[in-house]
Amino acid sequence: xxxxxxxxxxxxxxxxxxxxxxxxxxxxxxxxxxxxxxxxxxxxxxxxxxxxxxxxxxxxxxxxxxxxxxxxxxxxxxxxxxxxxxxxxxxxxxxxxxxxxxxxxxxxxxxxxxxxxxxxxxxxxxxxxxxxxxxxxxxxxxxxxxxxxxxxxxxxxxxxxxxxxxxxxxxxxxxxxxxxxxxxxxxxxxxxxxxxxxxxxxxxxxxxxxxxxxxxxxxxxxxxxxxxxxxxxxxxxxxxxxxxxxxxxxxxxxxxxxxxxxxxxxxxxxxxxxxxxxxxxxxxxxxxxxxxxxxxxxxxxxxxxxxxxxxxxxxxxxxxxxxxxxxxxxxxxxxxxxxxxxxxxxxxxxxxxxxxxxxxxxxxxxxxxxxxxxxxxxxxxxxxxxxxxxxxxxxxxxxxxxxxxxxxxxxxxxxxxxxxxxxxxxxxxxxxxxxxxxxxxxxxxxxxxxxxxxxxxxxxxxxxxxxxxxxxxxxxxxxxxxxxxxxxxxxxxxxxxxxxxxxxxxxxxxxxxxxxxxxxxxxxxxxxxxxxxxxxxxxxxxxxxxxxxxxxxxxxx
Numbered sequence: 001x002x003x004x005x006x007x008x009x010x011x012x013x014x015x016x017x018x019x020x021x022x023x024x025x026x027x028x029x030x031x032x033x034x035x036x037x038x039x040x041x042x043x044x045x046x047x048x049x050x051x052x053x054x055x056x057x058x059x060x061x062x063x064x065x066x067x068x069x070x071x072x073x074x075x076x077x078x079x080x081x082x083x084x085x086x087x088x089x090x091x092x093x094x095x096x097x098x099x100x101x102x103x104x105x106x107x108x109x110x111x112x113x114x115x116x117x118x119x120x121x122x123x124x125x126x127x128x129x130x131x132x133x134x135x136x137x138x139x140x141x142x143x144x145x146x147x148x149x150x151x152x153x154x155x156x157x158x159x160x161x162x163x164x165x166x167x168x169x170x171x172x173x174x175x176x177x178x179x180x181x182x183x184x185x186x187x188x189x190x191x192x193x194x195x196x197x198x199x200x201x202x203x204x205x206x207x208x209x210x211x212x213x214x215x216x217x218x219x220x221x222x223x224x225x226x227x228x229x230x231x232x233x234x235x236x237x238x239x240x241x242x243x244x245x246x247x248x249x250x251x252x253x254x255x256x257x258x259x260x261x262x263x264x265x266x267x268x269x270x271x272x273x274x275x276x277x278x279x280x281x282x283x284x285x286x287x288x289x290x291x292x293x294x295x296x297x298x299x300x301x302x303x304x305x306x307x308x309x310x311x312x313x314x315x316x317x318x319x320x321x322x323x324x325x326x327x328x329x330x331x332x333x334x335x336x337x338x339x340x341x342x343x344x345x346x347x348x349x350x351x352x353x354x355x356x357x358x359x360x361x362x363x364x365x366x367x368x369x370x371x372x373x374x375x376x377x378x379x380x381x382x383x384x385x386x387x388x389x390x391x392x393x394x395x396x397x398x399x400x401x402x403x404x405x406x407x408x409x410x411x412x413x414x415x416x417x418x419x420x421x422x423x424x425x426x427x428x429x430x431x432x433x434x435x436x437x438x439x440x441x442x443x444x445x446x447x448x449x450x451x452x453x454x455x456x457x458x459x460x461x462x463x464x465x466x467x468x469x470x471x472x473x474x475x476x477x478x479x480x481x482x483x484x485x486x487x488x489x490x491x492x493x494x495x496x497x498x499x500x501x502x503x504x505x506x507x508x509x510x511x512x513x514x515x516x517x518x519x520x521x522x523x524x525x526x527x528x529x530x531x532x533x534x535x536x537x538x539x540x541x542x543x544x545x546x547x548x549x550x551x552x553x554x555x556x557x
Contacts, residue, residue: 060164064515070086097207224238289379337402
């Protein structure tokens, strides 16, 4: 009887080796496998984020004094820390769940009360969010896409504002990015432990800003049902486990408020009956969606204005709200590039297996962006433009991934990929030019420079895409180098607008509950509203805004 020869394992390819290294070291390949520029680029982006979020951090003093008071109370009384009380005597809470003030309260308890101790945790949340975003994109789209994604997210004006401010949105954004990281890991092997971890982060985000945390759930649920590498029955089980876990991790504070007698705990600020459930489904929940306004004279005055309550803070509801004067300069700069990039990435991956992780990541970020855009655009209640900070990671991921996918696609579909890349640069340039023209006194001539650089780069990219492949090889190589230079210049051009807004924001002092990044104008709609102090113009072109949104507690978000 013949003895079978032993089967020799196939030699590992370079691709296999890289994948294995990435699974062992998430976010960065091992030394000797990665390109020499990857780690310096990663550290440079993190350094930029740290500089933008921390430099001149105390210019705003105590920023939103409403939340600063809660941080001070949390540092003095552990019950105030747990309930999120506005005062150390536990008379009334802020109108949000307590996780954000828990964070700043701990900082004040350790370092003492001051602008630095209140605002530094917010800045560190921003740096951490950029780092986690890099790791997510790096794992599935490579270091170039990750670097671009982190850079875009880091300088988005709404992000620069909120990661230098003490509203809950900084911590909310970090927790949701962490949820995305855990969710992507769940798509890799289908293990429930990653699903539960993602649910934990969403639950923590809920206890930071209530229902806004749940806007990522449609994205997570759909993509998991579609792309998880397990049977359909197990996918439904995973979604059920995720929903149960989200409810479990979300409900601890609301349950505590509801179970503890009202006479031994503080009154829940923003509610009409002192309960967390009324706040959750009223002022901080359905009221934000459908426009429920009730309370003091200021609310009544705002609701009687011809443009309605949303017109004061976020502009009229509608599909184009994100491009209006309130939201446009905060978040819209790279939306065209994100849309074209996401569409191109999905088209380029058509025909891939259902479990293709790269496509699943693009789907996740696309749905994340779409759901937030629709809700923020159409909600009829109180809305502030800085809410859009949670869209920055999705925009960054889609821009980075889309740019790299289109560049690589030029190898197989030179003409269409090149034209799409040129269109992305051109459309984004035109929007940036329009946004800069809305503040003509801010760096005059900058909009014209952006237009010339961006459209010029887009034209070169498109022209190179139309060159016939029959040209001499030396000519095609030269054209490739010119295209790379044009793409780099185009990317710089589309980032000039948000980057200058970011610098302006770093130099500006803000206060109250409705700050806005970059140069803004005083709006006549505020004139005559009861209880509104005069607003002053802060250095850097921004302004210190009066009050908040007409709530009983001024300065809330």
